[in-house]
Amino acid sequence: MGLDTLIDASLAILNGGSLAYLAAGVLLGLTFGVIPGLGGTTALALLIPVTYTLAPLDAMYLAGGVMGATSFGGSISAILLNTPGTAPNAATTFDGYPLARQGKAGLAIGASATSSALGGLIGLFTLLLFIPVAREVVLSFGSSEFFLLTILGLAAIAVSVKGKLLRGLVAACLGLLIAFTGANQFNGHTRFTGGIDYLWDGIPLVPALTGLFAISQMIELALKGGSVADEASRLEAAKMKISGVGEGIFAVFRNWPVLLRGSVIGTLIGAIPGLGGTVAAFLSYSSTAQTAKDRETFGKGNIKGVIAPESANNAKDGGSLIPTVAFGIPGSAETAIFLGILVLHGIEPGPQILLQNEKEIYGLIVALTASAVGASILGLIFARLLVLITRIDVNIVVPVVVTLSLTGVYVLEGRMADVLCALLMGILGYLMIRFDYPRLTLVIAFVLGEIAERSFHQVRLISDGQVVEYMLSRPVSVLLILATVVTFFLPAMRKLRWWRQTGTAE
């Protein structure tokens, strides 16, 4: 039954009209992905009124095209400008940007394109495997598991800031402080609002992230001057004629375990509503960096540091459809808008969405797959051209990026206060760069803080105050507790082994 529909949907997409919508979606997604501040959510939100007049299936192709293409688009700016195009690409800057500075931007983009396409394919393949058990997967994640997952995420931050533990913790605490601003999700009381209405809904994610990543980086570039790629590598790259794209593709196949792990992490995190791509990409990056043999080279231009977050980032789209096929609920901000488009077409998403709207769901799956692959192929074709951005004088790059990203922030909700918020966060981000505090630590804490607080209160009420007993009685919770313990003690154990080895060697 499912396979037939899937094949039908794949064939239907070859119709001229449908293909045009898909292609339009891919181009739009790439563009919105590349421009910092604009992302998949913004693109889809702007598309809602447009899809009103389309047939439901064409609307799905358009939406799928956008969803599949944004994350790869975002990696391009992460690699070339150290400015993630969308928040989930933040982890890609760690190793992508050092590669670009070494004149190896082609290698990084090649790897990012390939791992995005393959990650997307693996994610959707996993989704198809999961469809029969999707209900069980969703039902086994309750408040207790949500809480423990956020703790696992916070633990991963703590161990990932090697050598800068205190700075990392300061940044994470600042992130939590920002997360707790506004109405408490649990009982609705407002906090830290200082009488400003704007803060009732908390600090909005998109303006904050645009400020922290894009604006701050532009301040840094503007003050430094020159161009992104340093002089020596520019001369070298000129001689080498920006090759490396092909090498980047092969690097992904050589590092297939990294790709596979990233895709699995992406799918699983994607399946859990509320966590999103930023957390998925970060967890994939940090687990790869923690367990790799050559972990000293991470952060200095290790290609695995590009493959890990980008594969997770694209796989999460497949995963975020697991709650959708099981219960008709969104697994991510993008799927939420996608379900909104269905409602606009008079389709009520619910637990039987896969039975009643098989065509639309499989249409979206096919569109997502085609888009992830299509965007990457486009990216590979234009990679050589894109790399030239790193050679452009920053006096041209900075005004363009700042204008585009602030426009994006404004467009999303039409609020000037959001622009101000992005600017303030940009200054904060610049100070953090200047004084060497990790920004991603702040962002992960910001994303997780609210969910952690709310789910903890829920567990407390649900378990009648017996939080620990309740958690220990749930198998998935126990697994997550174990994972957290391992995350914490892995670095310590490694150090211990190193001591022993050097001890016997002497």
Added chain:
Amino acid sequence: MKNILATGIAAVALVTGGAAMAEYPVDNNITFVIPYSPGGGFDTIVRQFAPALEEAMGTTVVPENISGAGGSRGGQAVHRADADGYTIGIYNIPGLTVNEVTGRDQGFALSEVTWIANLAVARYGLAVAANSDINSVEDLCSKGSPAKLSDTGATSTASVTTRISFGIMGCDIVDVTGYSGSNDAMIAVISGEVDATIKPVSSLKKYLRESGSGDLKLILTLTEDEVVPGVPTVADIGHPELAKFTLNRVIGGPPGMPADVVAAIENGLRAASESDAVTSWADGAGVELGFMGATETAAMMDDLATFYQEYKDLAAAPE
């Protein structure tokens, strides 16, 4: 030269003045403010009504999302606009009523809004997991420990409804709030994390055996008349006053709108709500249309304010 200019200005003033006095709406767009982001329930209903309203009124209707501060930012924008009928908005009722009663400053007073119409109404039901031993409110309230219910925010209408109705019934409960949407709150019941939930019947339907997946069991509807065969109503259990809890999609405008303008928009909205496009969409999407005109809507708003004032203490979010 000066004379010509003055005559010109006078002529323009005469023309525009005359047009304003003539039939509303003239060649001007009507801005329809939605106080939430695109894709949600309020956004969808406005966008569904907009084309039919355009046809009925003969002018362009532009939906505009002004989200923030729990829906009050959009309400403020409408409040500040000129009362000429070219700016109207949709309101979250009784959410805003409850906020006002519990003393939250929303930047505008609901009593000053010019009420135009009510587009849709959602009635609440109480559901438990399909495989649960609980079959009635009595079972739920006598299970030994306080029953646990699931909700989104503590200031959400469903949560306020839950606290007030169980308070009136004299039944001790724990309302577990913080779920990200009403679907998540219903899934918490299916997974057994909580015992029950109060949600609009139209949202519960897709999980019921008769009309959906069969994961949930409806044990009470907050209505006076039977809406689902075989399921008792609040009137049956002796609390007909609980039928007052509904979720409304109310349309209003800035304070002091002229009566003829209100009537024109009211008629436009009525025609739109009877149009094929809107009715067939509502059928598919499970939206219960319940059109009310301006007078009726204003009366309902007064009524609600008094009602929630009475249960102000129960309505306030717990510490």
